[in-house]
Amino acid sequence: MYDIGMTVFNGLAWAMATFLVAAGLTLIFGILHILNFAHGGFFMIGAYVSYSIMMAFGGSLPLWLYLVGAMASGIVVGLLGWAVDKLVFRRLRDVEDAYSLIATYALLLVCGGAVQLIWGLNYMGVMPPPALNTVVFVGDMFMPTFTIFIILSGIVAYIGLEFFISKTSTGRLIRVVAADPWMAQLLGLNVKKIYLITVIFSFAMAGTAGGLLMPNQSLSPELGGIFLLQAFGVVILGGMGSIRGAFYAALLLGLIESFGTYFFPQYPGIFFLLALAVILLLKPEGIMGKGQTA
Amino acid sequence: MTSILEARGIQKSYGAVRVLENVDFDLQDGEAHVVIGPNGAGKTTLFRCLSGETRVNGGQIKFAGRDITALTGAQRVKLGIGRTFQVARIFPDMSAFENLIIAIETRERNDKGLRFTFGYIAPRQQVVDEAERLVVELGLEGAVDDVAGTLSHGDKKRLELAMSLALSPRLLMLDEPTAGMSPSDRAEAVRLIARVRKGYGLSLLLTEHDMEVVFGLATRLTVLHHGEIIASGEPAEVRSDSRVREVYLGQH
Amino acid sequence: MIDYRARFRSNLLIASCGLAVFAVVPLVANSGLMFLAGLVAINVVFGLSWNLLFSGAGLLSFGHAMFFGGGAYAMAVVSLRLPELPFLVGLALGAGCGALIALIFGFIALRRASGVYFAVLTLAFSELVHILITKTTFLGRNDGLVGVPRPEIDLGLFRLDLTSATAYYYFIIVAMAAAAFALWCFQNSPAGRLIKAIKQDSVRTAFLGTSVFAWQLTAFVLSGAIAAFCGAVMVPFTQIASPEIAYWTVSTQPILFTLLGGAGNFWGPAVGAILFGAIDYGTRAMHGLSEITVGTLLLVVVLVIPGGLLGFVRHRRKKTRGKAKASTAGDTGARS
Numbered sequence: 001m002y003d004i005g006m007t008v009f010n011g012l013a014w015a016m017a018t019f020l021v022a023a024g025l026t027l028i029f030g031i032l033h034i035l036n037f038a039h040g041g042f043f044m045i046g047a048y049v050s051y052s053i054m055m056a057f058g059g060s061l062p063l064w065l066y067l068v069g070a071m072a073s074g075i076v077v078g079l080l081g082w083a084v085d086k087l088v089f090r091r092l093r094d095v096e097d098a099y100s101l102i103a104t105y106a107l108l109l110v111c112g113g114a115v116q117l118i119w120g121l122n123y124m125g126v127m128p129p130p131a132l133n134t135v136v137f138v139g140d141m142f143m144p145t146f147t148i149f150i151i152l153s154g155i156v157a158y159i160g161l162e163f164f165i166s167k168t169s170t171g172r173l174i175r176v177v178a179a180d181p182w183m184a185q186l187l188g189l190n191v192k193k194i195y196l197i198t199v200i201f202s203f204a205m206a207g208t209a210g211g212l213l214m215p216n217q218s219l220s221p222e223l224g225g226i227f228l229l230q231a232f233g234v235v236i237l238g239g240m241g242s243i244r245g246a247f248y249a250a251l252l253l254g255l256i257e258s259f260g261t262y263f264f265p266q267y268p269g270i271f272f273l274l275a276l277a278v279i280l281l282l283k284p285e286g287i288m289g290k291g292q293t294a
Numbered sequence: 295m296t297s298i299l300e301a302r303g304i305q306k307s308y309g310a311v312r313v314l315e316n317v318d319f320d321l322q323d324g325e326a327h328v329v330i331g332p333n334g335a336g337k338t339t340l341f342r343c344l345s346g347e348t349r350v351n352g353g354q355i356k357f358a359g360r361d362i363t364a365l366t367g368a369q370r371v372k373l374g375i376g377r378t379f380q381v382a383r384i385f386p387d388m389s390a391f392e393n394l395i396i397a398i399e400t401r402e403r404n405d406k407g408l409r410f411t412f413g414y415i416a417p418r419q420q421v422v423d424e425a426e427r428l429v430v431e432l433g434l435e436g437a438v439d440d441v442a443g444t445l446s447h448g449d450k451k452r453l454e455l456a457m458s459l460a461l462s463p464r465l466l467m468l469d470e471p472t473a474g475m476s477p478s479d480r481a482e483a484v485r486l487i488a489r490v491r492k493g494y495g496l497s498l499l500l501t502e503h504d505m506e507v508v509f510g511l512a513t514r515l516t517v518l519h520h521g522e523i524i525a526s527g528e529p530a531e532v533r534s535d536s537r538v539r540e541v542y543l544g545q546h
Numbered sequence: 547m548i549d550y551r552a553r554f555r556s557n558l559l560i561a562s563c564g565l566a567v568f569a570v571v572p573l574v575a576n577s578g579l580m581f582l583a584g585l586v587a588i589n590v591v592f593g594l595s596w597n598l599l600f601s602g603a604g605l606l607s608f609g610h611a612m613f614f615g616g617g618a619y620a621m622a623v624v625s626l627r628l629p630e631l632p633f634l635v636g637l638a639l640g641a642g643c644g645a646l647i648a649l650i651f652g653f654i655a656l657r658r659a660s661g662v663y664f665a666v667l668t669l670a671f672s673e674l675v676h677i678l679i680t681k682t683t684f685l686g687r688n689d690g691l692v693g694v695p696r697p698e699i700d701l702g703l704f705r706l707d708l709t710s711a712t713a714y715y716y717f718i719i720v721a722m723a724a725a726a727f728a729l730w731c732f733q734n735s736p737a738g739r740l741i742k743a744i745k746q747d748s749v750r751t752a753f754l755g756t757s758v759f760a761w762q763l764t765a766f767v768l769s770g771a772i773a774a775f776c777g778a779v780m781v782p783f784t785q786i787a788s789p790e791i792a793y794w795t796v797s798t799q800p801i802l803f804t805l806l807g808g809a810g811n812f813w814g815p816a817v818g819a820i821l822f823g824a825i826d827y828g829t830r831a832m833h834g835l836s837e838i839t840v841g842t843l844l845l846v847v848v849l850v851i852p853g854g855l856l857g858f859v860r861h862r863r864k865k866t867r868g869k870a871k872a873s874t875a876g877d878t879g880a881r882s
Contacts, residue, residue, distance in 0.1 A: 035662050088845065088849070091849050092849075095848065097661040098600070098606040098665075100848075101661065101662060102805065102844060102848055103844070103849065106840075106843075107841065107845065109837045109838070109840055109841030110837070110838050110841035111841075112837050112841075113836070113837030113841060116837065117838065232666050232669070233670060236663060236666055266681055267677070267681050269677050270677050273670050273677075276670055277651075277654050277670070277674075280654065280663075280667065281654050281657065
């Protein structure tokens, strides 16, 4: 009972952490049809920025400052997103798929290099804020409060995003532009502005995710790559562009990864990849089919 | 006269929309069979089902007595069914000549296996000779070295036809072969198709809109309307069929 | 009409010049530079193998590290655990390992051959291979396999002693030249033509009676085998096989070489590999600087000169020729 409970718990943790990263990625893909490799890089920058903020305040923070720090990371990375849109994404509009993929990959390299230059190669780590650095006991299971917090954050993020996309006017605009940008332009919508908003929002999410997930991580310039691959798996499986699909895919892959690691602890990190391969072999369109932004 | 292509009970739906409803279709060996019908009648869909571009939802298709319903388009081509597209599909970044070479080499691969596929760094003389023959036959001399993507619309169609002929098909399916052509080009195209049909002993299946082309080429006519066949037979018969007149006079 | 003879001759000339330059290096440079040149030679063919897939078949692979690493580890294992096997057999096994990996993963990835899906799947599979390597004790886990010996090849009549770095360097040059030649022959064979056709219009190719999937898989397997061959040839040179060579950043390298030099030209990756060797050597002092330079360069290439260096040169030559001819023919532009 303990085992199953803990495994499910860990699976949820993986799922929600990955979803926090994948959400922004899904948005950009759904709207711009660019798979943004740099998303991983900006997530990483968010984590490092948040780390620096924490260190500036002595390394141990009250909860609210941790949250503010995460949001600050979001803002910083969001601003970077604005720059990236202006300098790079805008020019990728007419570029072939393959080349735009390479371009975002190049951006990822630049992020990685910048992180190495600014923060160095060493592994760094930080504890969660004391308020969250406890454990909750349910029967035999012990669940770190911080992990519970992450799981809740993921769920909140999902609900918030779904609401934003389906109920708000901006969300509706984004959906329209995603479905048919040419038509949207014809209808007089400022497509460029909506692209920009989406990009900034997506990057901000990456940065915030980085800030939120930063405690308990060992920070290294490789962080971007690790989360990126997980996010990619989720986005591909969930049917590119669908937030709902990404959420379910995250849950599925998280549980598979968790149970896989339970039975074969010597091989962490490959189960979700194997699952991805098998599922795509059987159902190439992913679990939600063609991408729709919803 | 034997039936070279037989379709029975063809059903095709796209989602909830039923496009082809219980279509029975016959193509006799050696005939030029044209399928006509107003827009949205299902001509292109029928075409795609017969050529293997899409799977049917129901029914059976036989080619030369053999059940091909489950075969892909590529497999059907290997059996001897050639296909041209409404918007001519050729290899845009290669020269017209190279396009022909590829078609010929593909036929060789289907006939003789992989013997000539590796180990040659230039096309074999045999292949080049055949390509040159096709160039002359289809009147592509002026376009031979041009990059295929830059050819005129008509030249592209002729190139595509040449490539299809290179495969030595028994049945050639032409999807609106004269679409987008000027009247003089159209007449030229009709002459070319008729000549090719005689010269290669082909059976032809065409869809068309232009009535002059239809009556210039057809030995048999089938009229499709709302996914059903409403008339099929000799052109003169079909022309005077009352239902057909109703459909066409009503539409125009 | 394309003059195939002339094309062969001019490519032979270019290759010979390149070979000559590489051959001269040990005579004029120190051992450090010779070592670098050996690695550059291997990178050249690594890039060529990747470009076979990219420009030849229109498939973008982000996972070539799995082939390179796979071949390298296969070679290391054979050299260390099965020393009775001839060296050349070890190389063949290395290439075969790459072919096998390509066959398995290509079969899955090619079902979604659309650019983005395929690219990410190759990335995912490459990481799968990398993790497996780091967790397998037999392969040395995170430390890798060290002390891989350089071989002595027994050819019956005489022995080739490749134990010195210089001797092995010359072997590398010869092996890479052979691999490049094989790649060139393939791309100019009917098979290469067919694969080029698939890239330009896969529907048309299918309706000529070809199994598009089978041929894309063939290209993938060949590309993987050659990339693995490169890894296998490299290992006795460096005498170590460590997990870094299967890490995903290694997959970036052939992409970079090809784009820098120009994807539209057969020798593009070669130009890029040499250029990159120079950059890497120049920036080796500062951590992170190499990645920033590489990333920025890639970005600039994609956004400004997608044809790479060679594409840029070709474009300029066309322009000057066009001006001189004052012809009415349209310029088809720099297509990569």
